[in-house]
Amino acid sequence: MKNLSTLSLIFLLLFACNTPPETSDTADMVIFGGTIYTMDEAMPVVEAVAVKGGKIVFAGFEEPAKALVDSNTQVIDLQGKAMTPGFIESHAHLMGIGQLKRQLDLSDIKNYREMVARVAEAVKKAKPGEWILGRGWHQSKWDELPEKVVKGFQSHETLSAVSPDNPVYLRHASGHAGFANAKAMEIAGISADTDYDGRGEVFRDENGQPTGIFNEGAASLIARHIPEGSLEVRQEILELGMQECLKNGITSFCDAGESAKTIELYQSYREQEKLGLRLWVMLSGHDSVLLEKWYQKGPQIDDWLTIRAIKLYSDGALGSRGAWLLAPYTDAPDISGEPSQPMAHIGEVCHQALTYGFQVCVHAIGDRANREVLDQFQKAFEAQPEKAKDHRFRIEHAQHLSREDIGRFAELGVIASMQGIHMASDRPWAIHRLGIDRIKEGAYVWQKLLQSGAKVINGTDAPVEPVNPINCYYASVTRRPLDGSAEEGYEVDQRMSRMEALRSYTLDAAFGAFDEPKMGSIQVGKFADFTVFSQDLIKVPVNEILETRVDMTIVGGEVKFQRDKNM
Numbered sequence: 001m002k003n004l005s006t007l008s009l010i011f012l013l014l015f016a017c018n019t020p021p022e023t024s025d026t027a028d029m030v031i032f033g034g035t036i037y038t039m040d041e042a043m044p045v046v047e048a049v050a051v052k053g054g055k056i057v058f059a060g061f062e063e064p065a066k067a068l069v070d071s072n073t074q075v076i077d078l079q080g081k082a083m084t085p086g087f088i089e090s091h092a093h094l095m096g097i098g099q100l101k102r103q104l105d106l107s108d109i110k111n112y113r114e115m116v117a118r119v120a121e122a123v124k125k126a127k128p129g130e131w132i133l134g135r136g137w138h139q140s141k142w143d144e145l146p147e148k149v150v151k152g153f154q155s156h157e158t159l160s161a162v163s164p165d166n167p168v169y170l171r172h173a174s175g176h177a178g179f180a181n182a183k184a185m186e187i188a189g190i191s192a193d194t195d196y197d198g199r200g201e202v203f204r205d206e207n208g209q210p211t212g213i214f215n216e217g218a219a220s221l222i223a224r225h226i227p228e229g230s231l232e233v234r235q236e237i238l239e240l241g242m243q244e245c246l247k248n249g250i251t252s253f254c255d256a257g258e259s260a261k262t263i264e265l266y267q268s269y270r271e272q273e274k275l276g277l278r279l280w281v282m283l284s285g286h287d288s289v290l291l292e293k294w295y296q297k298g299p300q301i302d303d304w305l306t307i308r309a310i311k312l313y314s315d316g317a318l319g320s321r322g323a324w325l326l327a328p329y330t331d332a333p334d335i336s337g338e339p340s341q342p343m344a345h346i347g348e349v350c351h352q353a354l355t356y357g358f359q360v361c362v363h364a365i366g367d368r369a370n371r372e373v374l375d376q377f378q379k380a381f382e383a384q385p386e387k388a389k390d391h392r393f394r395i396e397h398a399q400h401l402s403r404e405d406i407g408r409f410a411e412l413g414v415i416a417s418m419q420g421i422h423m424a425s426d427r428p429w430a431i432h433r434l435g436i437d438r439i440k441e442g443a444y445v446w447q448k449l450l451q452s453g454a455k456v457i458n459g460t461d462a463p464v465e466p467v468n469p470i471n472c473y474y475a476s477v478t479r480r481p482l483d484g485s486a487e488e489g490y491e492v493d494q495r496m497s498r499m500e501a502l503r504s505y506t507l508d509a510a511f512g513a514f515d516e517p518k519m520g521s522i523q524v525g526k527f528a529d530f531t532v533f534s535q536d537l538i539k540v541p542v543n544e545i546l547e548t549r550v551d552m553t554i555v556g557g558e559v560k561f562q563r564d565k566n567m
């Protein structure tokens with residue numbers, strides 16, 4: 001008797017949780033037939049979801065969801081696949097993703113000879129004088145060194161020989177350095193006589209000749225001569241970028257720093273209801289006129305295009321030794337990197353951002369940069385405690401932290417916006433830059449941050465890496481490179497659990513953008529943004545995670561991407 005009443009009580013409770021709301025007796029879309037992870041602690045897995053007007057109206061058992069189906073309802077049978085809240089990319093560059101589709105993708109080249117061969121191919125198809133652009137090369141990943149090496153990097157002579165008349169500019173995978181041929185340098189007026197005392201460096205050989213490598217700030221010497229695309233070209237780039245995201249299951253995208261011109265383009269797409277996914281955009285902190293305009297205007301908080309954050313840089317990247325360290329590089333004892341702008345400027349922007357209601361997101365890679373940024377954040381919070389109650393300031397990358405600074409993220413409420421995939425790709429060579437002690441202490445320390453109570457949000461920094469969340473998820477839960485090397489994983493105590501990794505791409509990612517009331521979990525009232533995977537990311541054996549495919553991307557209750565149209 002006792003058992004029976006317990007059972008009926010459970011039944012009643014479940015029934016109560018699953019009664020469809022009376023206000024909607026039909027749904028626009030009903031999804032069932034697979035495992036649906038909600039990220040809602042009260043009900044972590046449900047059988048079915050119903051959608052109306054672009055929002056979730058029901059999540060629970062299949063029966064009551066099916067009761068909402070009528071002749072106009074789109075019914076999706078998951079056929080045993082898994083669905084999660086729509087994936088949120090927390091740090092990437094939408095126009096860069098689109099642009100890469102139109103440029104040479106050099107991310108898979110094995111050495112300098114291959115780079116030259118790819119450019120030689122492109123020269124054959126190029127119009128006279130047309131710029132040949134590419135990105136994604138990384139000398140630390142090559143299987144052989146070029147003949148001439150200056151400071152660890154190739155020199156332009158062989159490249160210039162295959163493209164004497166077309167300027168060539170190839171950006172490093174990190175985005176923090178560029179490689180130009182002789183024609184590009186001629187157009188930019190760069191020669192042995194060029195004096196450059198700005199930030200970064202023009203690399204030179206022993207005769208004082210520029211080698212074609214332009215590091216950090218010096219890259220703009222070349223980049224500013226590359227003609228900007230027409231409006232049609234920029235529209236094409238945006239559309240290619242959005243398609244690529246939707247193909248990868250991304251329903252919401254945090255764009256890490258865009259110019260006034262790109263924001264104008266996004267606004268026009270928003271007005272024409274042509275944005276395929278939700279954008280949350282950081283204003284480029286390089287443009288003080290743009291910032292001033294938005295301070296006066298205030299944040300734009302919108303279902304499709306939110307502008308409420310500012311992107312700043314505090315240092316460069318580890319690969320080019322531009323990351324700012326407390327102690328010198330292990331493999332370059334006289335270099336410690338450098339700040340990419342005065343810290344006082346970052347402090348000033350923090351102050352203004354708090355005043356006007358914007359988040360601040362600062363790129364910081366090295367332990368010195370992270371410390372200095374935390375210091376600036378702290379000063380700003382202390383100066384305006386009322387405004388700083390729920391600031392959601394973020395450090396982008398937070399790759400390498402000193403032991404004393406790890407706990408400060410949670411203490412100050414600073415979000416660690418990290419990229420699981422960076423660890424997989426960079427750890428094999430980052431060890432040379434930092435040495436094992438610093439790596440163990442503070443490099444890519446997701447678990448230390450999580451355990452201290454900080455929020456860690458995930459992403460790819462595409463086009464630095466592909467915008468593929470499955471690769472990034474795999475790296476986050478295994479700490480293994482994708483190429484199968486280091487099979488046991490690096491510093492595996494810092495792995496995320498499967499649920500932590502899922503959270504870093506959904507609910508916590510939403511928190512990083514103030515969006516958790518609207519997205520990040522499958523709960524009634526939130527946007528009907530979902531990602532359907534070919535298999536269950538939580539349960540599939542580790543060695544099969546990378547075989548997972550995105551089968552469907554649903555944004556606002558609309559199927560925006562479907563791999564197999566028969567599904």
Ligand SMILES: [Zn+2]
Pocket residue numbers: 091092093256461
């Ligand atoms: Zn970035």
